[in-house]
Amino acid sequence: QVQLQESGPGLVKPSETLSLTCTVSGGSISSYYWSWIRQPPGKELEWIGYIYDSGTTNYNPSLKSRVTISVDTSKNRFSLGLTSVTAADTAVYYCARRPNYGSHFDYWGQGTLVTVSS
Amino acid sequence: DIQMTQSPSSLSASVGDRVTITCRTSQSISNFLNWYQQKPGKAPQLLIYAAFSLQSGVPSRFSGDGSGTDFTLTISSLQPEDFATYYCQQSYSIPFTFGPGTKVHVK
Numbered sequence: 001q002v003q004l005q006e007s008g009p010g011l012v013k014p015s016e017t018l019s020l021t022c023t024v025s026g027g028s029i030s031s032y033y034w035s036w037i038r039q040p041p042g043k044e045l046e047w048i049g050y051i052y053d054s055g056t057t058n059y060n061p062s063l064k065s066r067v068t069i070s071v072d073t074s075k076n077r078f079s080l081g082l083t084s085v086t087a088a089d090t091a092v093y094y095c096a097r098r099p100n101y102g103s104h105f106d107y108w109g110q111g112t113l114v115t116v117s118s
Numbered sequence: 119d120i121q122m123t124q125s126p127s128s129l130s131a132s133v134g135d136r137v138t139i140t141c142r143t144s145q146s147i148s149n150f151l152n153w154y155q156q157k158p159g160k161a162p163q164l165l166i167y168a169a170f171s172l173q174s175g176v177p178s179r180f181s182g183d184g185s186g187t188d189f190t191l192t193i194s195s196l197q198p199e200d201f202a203t204y205y206c207q208q209s210y211s212i213p214f215t216f217g218p219g220t221k222v223h224v225k
Binding site for chain 2: 044045046047058060061062094096102103104105106108109110111
């Protein structure tokens with residue numbers, strides 16, 4: 001059974017960089033697309049971007065100038081970096097897997113709340 | 119971006135009821151439409167992908183239909199564990215976008 005686990009600071013100061021890691025267990029990170037998705041409190045879900053195991057990325061244009069997603073296949077994990085954060089970036093951040101045969105998200109991490117505050 | 123709308127935004131229902139939720143997209147997306155269930159404090163769970171394909175392990179009381187711009191999720195006989203929020207998501211074009219959600223609560 002594939003499992004995803006997000007990790008990283010729960011509190012980030014305004015203007016700083018949010019950094020999260022998603023560790024994949026129970027399966028290989030290879031040959032899948034891996035996404036980050038966030039959900040501000042009480043609001044809807046927003047797709048941030050994805051990375052393939054080759055390192056190919058695609059980002060939401062609304063965040064593209066501030067987002068970097070990277071992958072470490074040797075450690076079976078991928079990471080999110082979001083620069084110049086503001087209170088609007090406060091959200092639960094999820095990592096998720098997208099299989100090759102479709103563009104849906106079949107496995108999700110439990111999510112981690114990141115609060116942007118001084 | 120493709121805009122998503124869902125109706126109703128919330129509904130009250132009883133165990134055993136047949137429930138239908140509608141999702142509409144701002145442009146045609148063929149059958150690139152997925153449905154998720156989310157319970158409070160939990161991650162979304164995939165129910166239906168590609169408009170009508172049931173994800174492995176999901177009960178058969180869930181079904182999806184539609185193509186183009188109009189889609190439906192139907193729960194044939196609502197069970198106690200089905201009270202949750204349901205989201206549609208388009209996977210036709212980047213950026214992938216989600217609907218605003220439909221909350222199903224106890225009547």
